[in-house]
Amino acid sequence: MPLLPNAGLQRGRVVGCTGPAAMSLALTLASRSVVVGSWLAVVGIPMLGAEATAEFGIPLSRLVVVDAVGGPTVWAERVAAAADGFEIVMTRPPAGAERVLRKVRTRLQARGVVLIAVGPTSAGVSCDLELTTTSVAWGGLGQGSGHLIARRATVSASGRRMPRPVELDLWLPAPDGQVSLVATDDRKGVRHLSVTGDVFSRAG
Amino acid sequence: MVQPPRLVTVWCPEWPTVAAGIPPDQPAAIFRSNRVIACTPGAAAAGVQAGSRRRAAQGACPQLLILDHDPDRDARQFAPVVRAVAEMAPKLEVVEPGWLCLVARGPSRYFGGDQTMAERLLELVGEVAGASAGVGVADGRSASAIAARRAARHPSGVLVVPSGRSTEFVDPLPVAWLRELGEITPELVDLFARLGLRRLGQLSALDAGDVLARFGVEGLHAHRLAGGSDTRQPAATDPPPEWWVEHPFLEAVEHLEAVVFVAKRLADQLVANLSGEGRVCVRLVVIIETEYGERSERAWYRDQGLSAAAMVERVRWQLEGWAAQPDGLSGGVALIRLVPDEIRSDDGVQGGLWGGRSQADHDAARAIVRLSGIAGEQAVKVPVWAGGRLPVERYRWVPASSVDLEHRSDRLDHGDGPWPGALPAPAPTIVPEQPVPTMLLDEAGQQVQVSGRGEVSAAPALIVIGSERQRVDAWAGPWPIEQRWWSSDRSRRLARFQVVTEHGVAHLVGVEQQRWSILATYS
Numbered sequence: 242m243p244l245l246p247n248a249g250l251q252r253g254r255v256v257g258c259t260g261p262a263a264m265s266l267a268l269t270l271a272s273r274s275v276v277v278g279s280w281l282a283v284v285g286i287p288m289l290g291a292e293a294t295a296e297f298g299i300p301l302s303r304l305v306v307v308d309a310v311g312g313p314t315v316w317a318e319r320v321a322a323a324a325d326g327f328e329i330v331m332t333r334p335p336a337g338a339e340r341v342l343r344k345v346r347t348r349l350q351a352r353g354v355v356l357i358a359v360g361p362t363s364a365g366v367s368c369d370l371e372l373t374t375t376s377v378a379w380g381g382l383g384q385g386s387g388h389l390i391a392r393r394a395t396v397s398a399s400g401r402r403m404p405r406p407v408e409l410d411l412w413l414p415a416p417d418g419q420v421s422l423v424a425t426d427d428r429k430g431v432r433h434l435s436v437t438g439d440v441f442s443r444a445g
Numbered sequence: 446m447v448q449p450p451r452l453v454t455v456w457c458p459e460w461p462t463v464a465a466g467i468p469p470d471q472p473a474a475i476f477r478s479n480r481v482i483a484c485t486p487g488a489a490a491a492g493v494q495a496g497s498r499r500r501a502a503q504g505a506c507p508q509l510l511i512l513d514h515d516p517d518r519d520a521r522q523f524a525p526v527v528r529a530v531a532e533m534a535p536k537l538e539v540v541e542p543g544w545l546c547l548v549a550r551g552p553s554r555y556f557g558g559d560q561t562m563a564e565r566l567l568e569l570v571g572e573v574a575g576a577s578a579g580v581g582v583a584d585g586r587s588a589s590a591i592a593a594r595r596a597a598r599h600p601s602g603v604l605v606v607p608s609g610r611s612t613e614f615v616d617p618l619p620v621a622w623l624r625e626l627g628e629i630t631p632e633l634v635d636l637f638a639r640l641g642l643r644r645l646g647q648l649s650a651l652d653a654g655d656v657l658a659r660f661g662v663e664g665l666h667a668h669r670l671a672g673g674s675d676t677r678q679p680a681a682t683d684p685p686p687e688w689w690v691e692h693p694f695l696e697a698v699e700h701l702e703a704v705v706f707v708a709k710r711l712a713d714q715l716v717a718n719l720s721g722e723g724r725v726c727v728r729l730v731v732i733i734e735t736e737y738g739e740r741s742e743r744a745w746y747r748d749q750g751l752s753a754a755a756m757v758e759r760v761r762w763q764l765e766g767w768a769a770q771p772d773g774l775s776g777g778v779a780l781i782r783l784v785p786d787e788i789r790s791d792d793g794v795q796g797g798l799w800g801g802r803s804q805a806d807h808d809a810a811r812a813i814v815r816l817s818g819i820a821g822e823q824a825v826k827v828p829v830w831a832g833g834r835l836p837v838e839r840y841r842w843v844p845a846s847s848v849d850l851e852h853r854s855d856r857l858d859h860g861d862g863p864w865p866g867a868l869p870a871p872a873p874t875i876v877p878e879q880p881v882p883t884m885l886l887d888e889a890g891q892q893v894q895v896s897g898r899g900e901v902s903a904a905p906a907l908i909v910i911g912s913e914r915q916r917v918d919a920w921a922g923p924w925p926i927e928q929r930w931w932s933s934d935r936s937r938r939l940a941r942f943q944v945v946t947e948h949g950v951a952h953l954v955g956v957e958q959q960r961w962s963i964l965a966t967y968s
Binding site: 261262263264265268278279280282287288289290291292293294295296300301302303304305306307308309318319322323325326327328361376377378379382383384385386387388389390391392394414418 | 805806808809810811812813815816819820823824825826827828836839840842845850853857858868869870871872873874875876877878901904919920921922943945948949950951965967968
């Protein structure tokens with residue numbers, strides 16, 4: 242994905258994902274590394290949907306979820322411990338996480354670990370790269386008919402190392418279940434996604 | 446041809462009667478399926494024969510004491526004999542209770558020859574078992590087994606066939622010996638006799654290929670036994686009781702996870718004990734008892750050996766399986782015991798606990814152990830496929846410490862089969878363990894109602910998220926679920942809807958008994 246400035250996650254960095262499609266975007270970012278052998282620790286997000294995680298291409302055999310209830314100190318301790326062994330740590334920083342981030346950040350940089358901070362409105366910590374999902378539109382659902390099939394979102398990337406924010410339209414996921422760039426000719430197409438009769442045959 | 450190893454067989458005739466504690470002169474017989482399988486010399490003298498029916502046996506000997514066959518008792522009573530022999534020669538194999546096999550080479554040199562060693566063995570077995578026995582030494586399994594049986598009928602109790610002379614010893618014997626060794630069916634032995642193959646030598650003189658063509662695999666096996674070329678090495682088993690580990694709970698424990706954690710400690714201890722001796726457990730028996738005396742006992746086998754994590758995983762499976770049975774676990778667990786039923790020397794296939802893996806796997810394993818230490822084992826979890834129609838049911842989260850992460854044997858996905866009634870992809874990314882209460886309102890601000898027949902009172906227009914009302918842009922449903930209607934306490938009846946709010950966030954909401962809740966969120 243050409244979204245990230247140096248085409249890929251950079252070791253030791255903190256990446257923030259916010260907006261209505263933050264979780265999906267975070268899982269998409271993590272999946273490319275986990276597929277090739279990295280382990281993913283999800284700290285402080287006890288409600289992660291395992292099935293969705295698998296749908297975004299993450300092998301569940303390398304996924305571990307860690308509870309982190311009890312404030313920023315506990316959170317920092319667990320993220321730091323996870324950073325010792327996992328190459329990607331996904332987390333929802335609690336209120337006040339910024340104060341304890343310094344210790345975590347040195348550990349991340351020392352071990353070359355990517356921290357993905359997820360939050361609905363803000364990432365909760367200062368990030369090297371912030372990815373915001375906006376103009377999220379779902380396809381497949383009508384007024385009392387159909388079911389969710391696909392989602393399109395505009396992802397804008399900004400950060401310290403990016404002089405100008407970059408914006409991209411992504412399928413998260415596309416009707417075939419894959420995450421991909423929205424081709425220019427169907428930029429407006431999602432709202433008119435047709436619901437055909439055989440849609441439910443994909444149930445599984 | 447490979448020279449068969451020189452083996453010693455210890456044979457206790459009519460072991461089931463000895464195990465039952467019957468004096469030899471009292472007429473008694475052990476029956477299985479209405480047939481005599483063993484009888485005392487007293488009964489044999491009165492004309493009772495192995496294989497005869499109960500009526501026939503009673504007819505021959507009216508005062509016959511009749512006992513049922515109990516393989517557990519046979520094995521239990523034989524254990525002291527195994528232990529005593531293991532003191533002399535640790536590499537031994539229990540073929541069946543009453544029948545031991547060991548490699549002659551080591552002990553024979555130690556005691557100064559086959560004859561001396563066999564006599565020592567006989568004396569030892571006689572002392573421990575309190576019964577007569579036969580000890581046979583010969584080349585190959587079948588020859589030594591036959592020698593031991595011949596020896597048991599001889600007053601000296603010992604028969605040593607000189608090295609290299611086993612063929613001459615076996616050849617003139619009748620083919621009926623094959624039946625006695627218990628590996629060939631009586632029908633085939635009868636067939637050999639009727640075809641004129643009366644002696645083992647005649648059978649072994651035939652070409653192996655011809656025997657296979659005419660009599661099949663069993664015939665070929667008989668041919669090998671007759672020729673004494675049965676070159677299987679005896680498996681080196683040790684008497685296991687010293688190895689087992691157990692933990693009695695002072696207070697019965699209701700939570701299965703707590704039992705699993707104790708099992709983890711026991712498994713670590715067991716694996717440490719075994720690996721200290723260079724051994725690995727391939728067959729583990731897990732015994733769990735409740736405060737009310739219920740008992741679950743299962744044997745678990747894995748040919749490449751069970752690591753501590755694999756043992757814990759099997760304990761968890763057994764507990765979960767037991768708890769899921771309708772008449773299973775009724776009280777708290779009072780005792781857990783791990784018995785290494787089959788152990789062998791660690792041939793290095795298994796490697797270390799995390800051996801043969803990438804650096805990333807190694808680091809993650811270490812971090813999981815550390816995280817479990819600081820956060821508690823309940824706080825570090827991995828997903829296991831469970832299956833269901835609601836997102837929350839589809840995966841369970843189990844403590845990472847109770848899973849063998851090296852060989853994931855739990856299912857991680859639903860495979861290719863459909864799951865009728867489940868919603869199609871994409872799956873929600875946020876699945877709260879407990880549904881979050883909400884309200885779904887129509888244009889008039891009234892709560893949307895779903896009738897028993899699945900009719901929606903009005904189109905949903907607003908959804909209450911926290912304290913905020915959000916507009917519903919699109920919706921679909923209801924998709925009803927009626928689960929376990931046969932069970933009064935576990936039955937569920939709910940209708941599901943998907944809604945997309947004005948912010949572009951999609952939710953899966955459910956209504957159950959007129960109460961709305963958010964089941965999952967597509968974030």
